[in-house]
Amino acid sequence: MARKTFISYKYSEARLLRDKIVESLDDDVKYYRGETSISPNLSDQSTSYIKNRLKDMIYSTSVTIVIISPNMKQSNWIDWEIEYSLKQVKRGDRRSGVNGVLGVVMKYNGGYEWLRPESNRADGHTTVQTNNQFLYEIIHKNRFNETHPTYICPDCKTVDPWSGSYISLVNEEAFLANPNYYIENAYSKSQNLLKYSLFRKKTI
Known part of the structure; x- marks a missing residue:
């Protein structure tokens, strides 16, 4: 089942990936509620006006896709959009x-x-570390936050990448190849909130 989605991203470096994500939705693009390449430029509007527009976009959605880019923390909006979501x-x-x-x-x-x-x-396992300095606190504190973690490798305490974190990370190529899978995974966790210790407040 298609989900209404919103994309949070830093315009100056991630707008091309935003366009690829929107295109990857195919027929489900009609459920997309965020900005597109033809959306009006709001940069000259007041903060309150932009916030109200963003609230209207996010309110009716059920999944927020955050583009993780190198300078995302320079954005004035991404952490606020996650908090509102x-x-x-x-x-x-x-x-x-x-x-x-x-x-x-x-x-x-x-x-x-x-x-x-x-x-x-x-021990032969390949591990993937995450440089949290590139992430907002509201993202990295919602990773590995299952209330009662289930380990896919009990010895090395490895959690499932798709159920062990409320905010899972997926590389753009994998997402673009099968967007519905990852969108549905995010949605399913929103229906099981008691499984997670959610951190909901952005750092001021």
């Missing part, structure tokens, strides 16, 4: 649900090592 907002008689949130890691300099370097362990 994790709220239940009441409008009239209706209350929004908590969005599923998914991080799509942008390829940079030919790969993903800038954020997720791999290393080989002595």
